Amino acid sequence: MNQKLWELIQELADKSQIGTAELAVAGANLDSEVSSVFNKHMSKGDVVNAPIEWA
């Protein structure tokens, strides 16, 4: 349960902007108990305010 969520957050953390459709598709791959909380949190804003520019 946790690993899928973490991988998804990692994927989204690298993006400066995330569209609603992209979020919906991403959340659909999670278990229902996880996706409802994930969607609620993501509707409040992006994963991070500004992604890290990884070296």
Place this chain on the structure above:
Amino acid sequence: MIQREQIRNYLKNYLVRCQLNSEMKSFISSLLCLKGKIFNDESVFTWAEFYYYSSLIFESSDEQQVSHVACSSAIELLVLATDILDDLTDEDNQGEILSKLTYPQAVSLSSILLMESFHIIGKYKSPHSLQAVVRQLRAAAYGQADDLSFKISHNHIPTEQEYFKHIDRKSSSLTRLVFHLNAPVEEIPLWNEIATYIGYSGQIGNDARDVFDDTKNDLRDKKATLPLIKAIEASQAKDGGWLLNQLISSDLGINHDELMTIREYIKRTGAIKYCEILAEIYLNKSIQLLKRYQETSVYKEGCSNLIAFLGDDDN
């Protein structure tokens, strides 16, 4: 909030009656006014009320009310004792507790609070219940001892799985203790599961918040909290381990700019968001189990009150 006033009155009367010296009484009153404690009007979650609502799931008659209020007060004192021990262990000298007390006062006070809580519980509960309290406190004490070495180092970075095993002993033992005081023996496995989820939720939420709290030493001490474990994991995968190198090579106790940089970095890995979401998922899991229990429970209102207290949006 009638129960909050009843618990406050019980504690105030108890402090007047008990044989402690006035300085210690004054310390206890003052500490019970801190954030999250029962004398503080701003507190949302208090351990006393958590116990109170939990007890109403099993027995809500008027005859039991005195026992519920007394044991709620005992749990408040007991958790305050563990908070003091926690801050002593972590050397949180800038924190709310140790900024009010000297080390000898803190040690003495935590011992007094533990004994007072045992005394009250022993007065209202069976020896079997008291034994259950000791069993869970023993686990918490072992967890606290493990906490001293549960740290990030070049040689070992604890995994998420190890983190959960660690907080199960250190934190969930206290939530289990609350249910064990009233739950029938045959229901203990269910209440253990519910308590474990509540404990996970609380500890993960605290660990995420404490990253940004200047009075907490988690980052300085390189404690293996979930946000740090996950941020290091992200950093190892994407950034050649920048975060671990910074943590190991910096003294965050004196280098505040470095501390701010590391905090911001952790946030930007997504580790804080991950913890916030997980904390809510585990709370929801406990609430789902409570709702299922409520379906066949005689004390439906008691179940609803506990669910609302824990913060169910749909209740």
